[in-house]
Each structure stands twice: as structure tokens, then as C-alpha cells.
Amino acid sequence: MHDFQIWLVTTIGGRSAIADVMRTAWAWPLAESLHFLGLCLLIGAVGSFDLRLLGVGRRIPIAAMHRFIPWGLLGFAINIATGTLFILTEPDQYIYNPSFHFKLLFMTIGGLNAATFYLTSYRRIFGPDAPLDAPRRAKVIAAISLCAWIGVITGGRLLTFYRPSACEGQQTSLLLTCAP
């Protein structure tokens, strides 16, 4: 895993046309602002849908509320795009950052959790005799979703406080958290 991280940082290198653009005065702050706007779209759409499953706004049909989800996906796409720009420019600041590892972990939980929702609950909730109150399983999934995305925000916001320093001595952790 250490070798993979080092290979990844070396391969990306941070020396590309994209990295050059990102290092101009306003590109990085602009991309960050878009990243925050994407966050709001994601929470506004996915978070509101989760809250509806948990019982907020019970009189709104769940299927109707689900129509907000494409806007959450748009926010997610914006954040994947801008996040990729950050990593392509400063790979070591992310690949060796424990806060980034947790952010990826929470993103994976959020993604698998969403997949579980569509595989297990979608038909019951969106079928012809859909209940106004979501089944218990869907509520558990919604609660996990909210926690996962709050975890993603936390991991992202704390990145700057876990910047990797140069490695000293032997690394024993699963993932490198310092720059070799």
C-alpha cells in the first residue's frame, strides 16, 4: 500500500498543464468555491431526501422528493471534478494525508449505502402502493447517508490540519501519512 501511494504521487507528479493553471492566482480559490457550492447542492438534495425518509415533511410523496437527487449528483460531479484538480496539482498533500483517507472512506460508505438503498428499498418506496412513511430499513440507510456525508465534509475541512510532513523513521501504519 505504501508503494502504491508513492507510485501514485510520483506518477501524478503535479507537473501538468492543469497544475500550471491551478497555480495561477485565482484558479485554486475559484475551484475551492465551486467545491463548496457542490457541497451545498449535495447536502441540499441528498440530505433533504434522507431527512424526508426519516420523517421530515411526511406529506411530501417520497418519489416526488427523489426528483431533487439529480441536483445532488450534479453537486457531487462538480466536487469530483474540482477535487481531481486539487489532487492533480498537489498529489502528496492528499495521498499522504490521513484526513483525506478518512474522507475517501466516508465517500465509499456513502456510495455503498446509496447503492444498498436502490437495491433493497427502491421498489417498495416507489412502487404503485408506496407508503408515505418509509420502511425501517430505508430510515437506517438515510441515517447512515447523513452521517457519511457529514463525515466527508469533516474529512475535507480537516485536510489542512493534517498536512503530511517528511517521514521520520519506520512507517508502520497501513497507509503512509508522511511524505517519503
Next chain:
Amino acid sequence: MNIDPFLAWVESTALSQWVVGSPSMFAFPGILTLHAIGMGFAVGVSAAIDLRILGVAPNVPLRELRRFLPILWAGFWLNAVSGVLLLIGYPTKALTNPVFYLKLTLIAVAMVLLVRISRQVFATGGPASSSPLDQPISSRLRNLAIASLICWSGAITAGRLLAYTYHRLTQSH
């Protein structure tokens, strides 16, 4: 460099020094994190209401979205409190930067727009039916929703730029 006695006093308080100087992740990093989470819920719910007004998720009864207002206000107050704590931590950094006043102005306008939108779509005695078909959306309401989205986008951008546009970090810098 001239010293502002009020800002110097704020920076000398124990609270300010804890926010800025404590090695605890619950101090400055934790407050910043709460500020980002509160933003997600406050702006996210507000944007969802705006998008519904503009035609997204047309089968959602607009009036029923009022059930999400407590979430929006919880996010707003979380950010008011965490924002004040961040301001107590770095008063000079914020108050000597025009972008900070721009951010506050945009938030104030966005909140006024929210109240005006709420009066039109959520007020009791307004359109009583919760059927979406019974609520034709006026162009005035659409304009308020568009202005709300623009103000929030501007506030977020201005907030992010605070990290890049400040002139002076503390009174002793």
C-alpha cells in the same frame, strides 16, 4: 503598524486565544468544520426551496417544504455561533478585509429573500391547499428564488476568498 485597542483586547481574551492557539481539534479546526456542515444544511435547504420554485421536483407540494425550515435555521444558527467564534479568534483578519463585509451583506440579503419567499409560499392564510397544481408560481417569486441562489453563491465564494484576501492577521502582525 497602528494598534486598534478593541481588536487588541478581543485577541487578548482567553476565548480568542483558545480558538486560535489550542492544539485541540475541537478548537479552530472543529469550529471550521461545524461552519462547513452548517453551511451545507442552511444553503442546501434554501437552494432546494429555490429550485422547487424554479420548477425542479414539481410534484413536491411547495408549502410542505416548510417542514424543512427548522433544519435550515439550525444550520443558520450553527453558523452564526461558529462564525462569531471564528471572528473572536481572528477579529483583525476579518474586520480589516472588505470581502468579509461583502460576505455578511450577501448573507443578510439571502436571509431577507428567504423571509420574503417564506411569506409567499409558507404563510398560513396563503394558498391553503397543498396541491402543487393550486399554486401558480408568479414571476416575482421566481425572481426571488434566482436572487437567493445568486446571493448564496456569492456569500460562499466571498467566504472562501477570506483565506486569500486578508491584509493583516492579528494586531501583533
